[in-house]
Amino acid sequence: KQEVTQIPAALSVPEGENLVLNCSFTDSAIYNLQWFRQDPGKGLTSLLLIQSSQREQTSGRLNASLDKSSGRSTLYIAASQPGDSATYLCAVPRRNSGAGSYQLTFGKGTKLSVIP
Amino acid sequence: NAGVTQTPKFQVLKTGQSMTLQCAQDMNHNSMYWYRQDPGMGLRLIYYSASEGTTDKGEVPNGYNVSRLNKREFSLRLESAAPSQTSVYFCASIRQRGYTFGSGTRLTVV
Numbered sequence: 001k002q003e004v005t006q007i008p009a010a011l012s013v014p015e016g017e018n019l020v021l022n023c024s025f026t027d028s029a030i031y032n033l034q035w036f037r038q039d040p041g042k043g044l045t046s047l048l049l050i051q052s053s054q055r056e057q058t059s060g061r062l063n064a065s066l067d068k069s070s071g072r073s074t075l076y077i078a079a080s081q082p083g084d085s086a087t088y089l090c091a092v093p094r095r096n097s098g099a100g101s102y103q104l105t106f107g108k109g110t111k112l113s114v115i116p
Numbered sequence: 117n118a119g120v121t122q123t124p125k126f127q128v129l130k131t132g133q134s135m136t137l138q139c140a141q142d143m144n145h146n147s148m149y150w151y152r153q154d155p156g157m158g159l160r161l162i163y164y165s166a167s168e169g170t171t172d173k174g175e176v177p178n179g180y181n182v183s184r185l186n187k188r189e190f191s192l193r194l195e196s197a198a199p200s201q202t203s204v205y206f207c208a209s210i211r212q213r214g215y216t217f218g219s220g221t222r223l224t225v226v
Contacts, residue, residue: 039174041222043120043217044208044215046214046216049214089159096204104159104215107158108157108158
């Protein structure tokens with residue numbers, strides 16, 4: 001059974017700092033990994049989808065890396081801003097999802113606070 | 117705005133009451149999902165519908181039923197609510213492996 005772990009559970013940094021969020025998964029036979037952002041009381045917003053054939057994916061100040069062999073992904077946030085404060089979740093597809101389905105296994109998230 | 121719409125946003129039920137959570141998407145996606153999110157547990161899949169007319173159980177289906185009314189709508193029903201079903205419920209739809217989530221329904225069962 002796939003397990004996804006995110007450490008730390010919470011992180012507080014001063015504004016302007018570069019930071020890295022970590023995600024690890026137990027079954028390396030994944031075909032992609034997604035990073036989501038969740039603001040308090042809101043739904044999830046997809047940030048980056050990184051395919052298994054890719055090593056990195058970038059969007060603005062965000063950079064996600066994937067190392068399948070070690071079962072790890074990182075989300076790098078450059079020059080953090082107070083508006084980046086949110087919970088960040090990573091997710092991988094479940095093996096043997098039913099035909100036509102695409103189920104995700106989520107980590108529990110890292111709650112990021114960027115202090116002005 | 118295109119997306120996934122969930123109603124209601126908040127609900128309080130008494131134990132044993134029933135209710136239906138509504139979800140609609142206007143992106144013409146085939147697959148739709150219901151997840152619940154609990155503190156310390158993360159998101160867990162309740163039911164999904166890979167296409168119109170089909171539904172399947174996810175990780176935690178007990179106590180729930182679903183209906184895929186048409187391509188747009190996927191509802192989640194609690195027949196006899198229990199305090200253990202207090203949670204935030206999210207509906208999502210996907211296209212080409214890109215998930216779009218609704219804003220959630222916060223349900224409290226007392």
